[in-house]
Amino acid sequence: MSSGHSRRDPVARTVKKQALVGAVAELDHRRHLAPRGERDPRKLRSMTALGIVALGAASIAAPLSACATSDDSGPSNAPEENRALAPDAAADAPSDAQAESGDGGACTDCEYFPESCSDDVLCHNGPFGPGGFDPLTQINLIGGRAPNDVWIAGALGAVAHFDGTSWLRQDLAGGTSVHALWLRDSMEISFLALDQIFGRGIDVPDAGPASPNGWVPAPTSATPADYRGGWLRALVAGFAAPGATWFWGATQNVCDGSFSCRTSRTSGLWRVRFEPPSTFTISSVIPPALCQQIQCGDMRAIHGSSADDLWAVGDRGAILRIGDADSDTPQLRAFNSQTWNALYGVWAASSSDAWAVGKDGVVRHYAGAAAALWDVVSDVPTTNDLFAVSGTSSSDVWVVGDAATVLHYDGKAWSRIKIAGLGARRPKLTAVWTTSPGHVWIGGQGVLLSLGGKP
Amino acid sequence: MHRTIARQVVPFALVVPFLSLFGGCGTSVVLGESVEAGAPPSFTSPDAGAASLDAGLTRYCPSNKCPEGFTTCPSSVFACDVNLQTDINNCGACGSQCAKLQTVEEVECVDGRCVVVCDPYGNMDCDGIADNGCETPRSDSKNCGACGNVCSDPERPCLRLDDDSYQCGCPAGLTLCDGRCVDLSTDDGNCGACGTRCASEGDGGPRPTNMYYGCTTSECGHLKCNQHTADCDHDTETGCEVFLGSTENCGACGHACAPGQGCFLNFSGRYECRCAEGQTSCNGACVDLATDANNCGSCGYRCGTNGICTFGTCSRECPIGKADCNGNAADGCEVNTQSDPRNCGGCGIVCDAIDGQACVGGRCTVEPCAEDDGGTLAR
Numbered sequence: 028m029s030s031g032h033s034r035r036d037p038v039a040r041t042v043k044k045q046a047l048v049g050a051v052a053e054l055d056h057r058r059h060l061a062p063r064g065e066r067d068p069r070k071l072r073s074m075t076a077l078g079i080v081a082l083g084a085a086s087i088a089a090p091l092s093a094c095a096t097s098d099d100s101g102p103s104n105a106p107e108e109n110r111a112l113a114p115d116a117a118a119d120a121p122s123d124a125q126a127e128s129g130d131g132g133a134c135t136d137c138e139y140f141p142e143s144c145s146d147d148v149l150c151h152n153g154p155f156g157p158g159g160f161d162p163l164t165q166i167n168l169i170g171g172r173a174p175n176d177v178w179i180a181g182a183l184g185a186v187a188h189f190d191g192t193s194w195l196r197q198d199l200a201g202g203t204s205v206h207a208l209w210l211r212d213s214m215e216i217s218f219l220a221l222d223q224i225f226g227r228g229i230d231v232p233d234a235g236p237a238s239p240n241g242w243v244p245a246p247t248s249a250t251p252a253d254y255r256g257g258w259l260r261a262l263v264a265g266f267a268a269p270g271a272t273w274f275w276g277a278t279q280n281v282c283d284g285s286f287s288c289r290t291s292r293t294s295g296l297w298r299v300r301f302e303p304p305s306t307f308t309i310s311s312v313i314p315p316a317l318c319q320q321i322q323c324g325d326m327r328a329i330h331g332s333s334a335d336d337l338w339a340v341g342d343r344g345a346i347l348r349i350g351d352a353d354s355d356t357p358q359l360r361a362f363n364s365q366t367w368n369a370l371y372g373v374w375a376a377s378s379s380d381a382w383a384v385g386k387d388g389v390v391r392h393y394a395g396a397a398a399a400l401w402d403v404v405s406d407v408p409t410t411n412d413l414f415a416v417s418g419t420s421s422s423d424v425w426v427v428g429d430a431a432t433v434l435h436y437d438g439k440a441w442s443r444i445k446i447a448g449l450g451a452r453r454p455k456l457t458a459v460w461t462t463s464p465g466h467v468w469i470g471g472q473g474v475l476l477s478l479g480g481k482p
Numbered sequence: 483m484h485r486t487i488a489r490q491v492v493p494f495a496l497v498v499p500f501l502s503l504f505g506g507c508g509t510s511v512v513l514g515e516s517v518e519a520g521a522p523p524s525f526t527s528p529d530a531g532a533a534s535l536d537a538g539l540t541r542y543c544p545s546n547k548c549p550e551g552f553t554t555c556p557s558s559v560f561a562c563d564v565n566l567q568t569d570i571n572n573c574g575a576c577g578s579q580c581a582k583l584q585t586v587e588e589v590e591c592v593d594g595r596c597v598v599v600c601d602p603y604g605n606m607d608c609d610g611i612a613d614n615g616c617e618t619p620r621s622d623s624k625n626c627g628a629c630g631n632v633c634s635d636p637e638r639p640c641l642r643l644d645d646d647s648y649q650c651g652c653p654a655g656l657t658l659c660d661g662r663c664v665d666l667s668t669d670d671g672n673c674g675a676c677g678t679r680c681a682s683e684g685d686g687g688p689r690p691t692n693m694y695y696g697c698t699t700s701e702c703g704h705l706k707c708n709q710h711t712a713d714c715d716h717d718t719e720t721g722c723e724v725f726l727g728s729t730e731n732c733g734a735c736g737h738a739c740a741p742g743q744g745c746f747l748n749f750s751g752r753y754e755c756r757c758a759e760g761q762t763s764c765n766g767a768c769v770d771l772a773t774d775a776n777n778c779g780s781c782g783y784r785c786g787t788n789g790i791c792t793f794g795t796c797s798r799e800c801p802i803g804k805a806d807c808n809g810n811a812a813d814g815c816e817v818n819t820q821s822d823p824r825n826c827g828g829c830g831i832v833c834d835a836i837d838g839q840a841c842v843g844g845r846c847t848v849e850p851c852a853e854d855d856g857g858t859l860a861r
Contacts, residue, residue, distance in 0.1 A: 161793070163792075163793040164793065165793070165794075165795045167795075181795075182793055182794035182795045183771065183772060183779060183793060183794035201762065202762070202771055202772075203771065203779055203780040203794075204771070204778070204779025204780055204783070204794040206779075219779065219780040220780065220783060223780055223781075223782075259782065259784055261783060261785075261786070261796070262783075279786070279811055280812075281784045281785075281786045282787060283784065283786070283787075289812065292812060325810070325811045325812060342809070342810040342811055342812060343808075343810050343812070367808060367810075368808050368809055368810075369808060369809030369811075371809070385809065386809035387809075387829075387830075
């Protein structure tokens with residue numbers, strides 16, 4: 028079992044409807060959704076396979092070429108609705124899905140949101156509700172070591188543990204948001220940023236008394252010059268396979284008006300190592316100039332089927348494979364995703380089977396081809412943004428996204444999974460983790476769900 | 483000081499001569515066509531004639547013409563994306579740019595004319611002459627804070643007050659001394675009359691701790707506390723024995739800070755307890771981690787350009803007329819939803835009902851249907 032392969036979107040979009048302007052009137056006004064051009068590989072021109080490069084202290088073995096440009100990134104056809112970050116009605120929303128229309132009319136997606144829970148429907152199960160997390164809390168990640176050792180973490184200190192029977196809050200003191208979680212054998216490490224760390228089961232000298240839940244701030248002994256060079260980075264997600272020495276973090280450049288930052292986005296991948304007895308060291312693994320050649324400056328998610336074989340995805344359709352990831356000299360190879368849209372989530376079932384999801388319902392699949400190319404998955408029944416993916420095999424894949432979207436792939440076809448008890452809410456779902464076929468945890472804005480409400 | 487939206491507008495005659503319709507490129511590409519100003523479409527116009535429905539409404543059909551006021555210029559990215567009424571680079575006509583002044587005034591295009599806009603806290607346009615812009619300072623005794631507000635009494639000149647407003651003479655209760663408005667009853671440098679400075683050592687005798695002799699009830703010689711101290715026990719012999727910068731007495735006698743708070747000077751020079759409940763100290767500043775886009779969820783976690791922080795989670799909120807259609811951080815809100823016919827009013831909303839249909843103001847263009855088009859074709 029591993030943690031951290033689910034994530035959330037830090038840049039959700041809000042589209043504001045505009046008022047009628049000037050002499051433009053609309054009575055017989057027609058709006059047409061664009062074809063999903065970005066899904067059509069023919070519209071992407073020669074996004075070629077890329078080379079392999081040695082990372083770490085060693086110099087680049089060979090220069091990498093960037094993905095070729097696209098003549099048409101394709102209009103996306105995301106629905107126009109406002110996408111509020113917070114659940115619109117929170118916990119006290121009307122329980123009747125009919126309430127969505129406001130006039131007693133039927134909602135357009137009622138069939139996916141029944142009132143009652145059943146075995147094949149996702150239902151509430153988690154630390155929300157009275158005495159639990161604030162309904163505005165977003166769950167950023169779900170992970171665990173075993174079905175009876177599951178963790179969730181999210182906004183403003185929200186951390187909780189499932190012991191196989193019930194959820195127990197393990198909040199961080201100070202109300203800080205957790206973006207990545209490293210579950211070591213006898214230690215839990217929460218990352219606010221790669222250099223802002225809280226640990227449980229760790230003995231930090233002079234840390235003062237631990238919080239009621241055992242979290243203590245842990246120091247980072249060293250930070251690479253290029254990590255803080257010029258501008259800031261925001262940690263988005265992280266991952267470490269069981270037993271791994273290194274924890275990998277995906278970051279985004281935060282420019283704050285820096286022209287150099289906007290034009291020369293440096294590495295979006297870093298790794299952190301625990302230095303006993305109590306400190307952590309951040310290591311730079313990608314030379315800054317490399318991410319000006321390939322898309323690796325703004326990464327969103329990372330996951331691997333083993334400690335030495337990781338996949339990372341990010342903005343502009345970036346997909347990178349990291350070989351020998353737990354060694355001193357990791358190898359990086361860039362793959363063609365056949366999209367310029369941002370990719371928000373990745374999950375590797377095995378060394379020859381991986382899935383990525385992203386903006387506007389984009390799903391990509393790697394089936395082990397020798398070429399550095401991921402396949403377009405064209406039969407996905409949504410155009411909503413998809414934020415996380417997980418599963419147990421290539422015939423049991425779960426994808427979650429915007430507007431309470433949950434999809435399942437059984438190896439042959441995609442199906443939309445129903446969610447009970449949401450009422451009029453359609454929360455953004457940002458994290459998913461599976462323990463075994465038929466057992467899935469899904470988290471998002473103000474919700475934690477499982478099939479039938481069972482673990 | 484924040485600038486207000488309302489600003490004074492001055493017609494401006496310095497307009498760059500009309501440029502050529504098409505730029506220097508060898509081949510010009512016409513993206514659309516402009517139309518002469520005419521009656522705008524109306525839902526109720528009786529002149530709509532046959533286009534009117536029985537209900538008195540006008541049926542509209544997709545159009546490939548620019549609506550009134552909009553046109554396609556050689557510099558256009560999209561068809562009909564220029565509003566000649568407001569575009570500073572195409573003010574009144576394509577290529578007619580409003581020249582920037584070498585002064586603090588801004589130039590805008592209003593109703594197709596270049597105008598100078600006066601800063602609401604800067605100079606004003608009181609003479610009504612456009613070419614000299616905003617010529618009158620707010621401290622002008624004949625236009626004190628507003629055009630025509632004359633300060634006729636020499637004893638009450640035009641003064642700038644602490645709130646950056648201007649008025650004739652000092653506010654009630656204060657007296658003008660050497661250009662400042664002071665309270666003669668308490669001002670140690672102007673006690674009872676302008677220029678009367680109190681001797682802080684009094685008559686030379688011993689002074690209680692943290693006390694000096696100053697001005698009270700317009701008289702010198704009264705014991706007063708030094709700055710940031712107080713006589714909390716009301717015993718003059720012990721002087722002003724309490725320092726008001728401690729967590730036990732923060733800003734006032736007995737005002738204790740809550741556990742975890744510190745006592746710090748604020749921008750007004752007074753001590754106050756920080757941080758308030760619900761706030762966190764980040765590099766000395768008190769912030770709300772739930773909403774601060776520069777400290778979203780933790781100190782230093784920034785949401786970046788167009789980023790907002792909601793309950794400790796970053797998201798991107800694009801300005802009106804812009805949208806992030808690809809989710810990529812580097813290009814931010816990369817789409818112009820006001821004019822892009824492939825993303826008109828929102829991502830992926832395409833104006834393709836007829837060839838050349840434009841997007842104006844986030845709406846696909848329409849016009850009154852022709853009589854014989856059955857409501858499905860544009861004229």
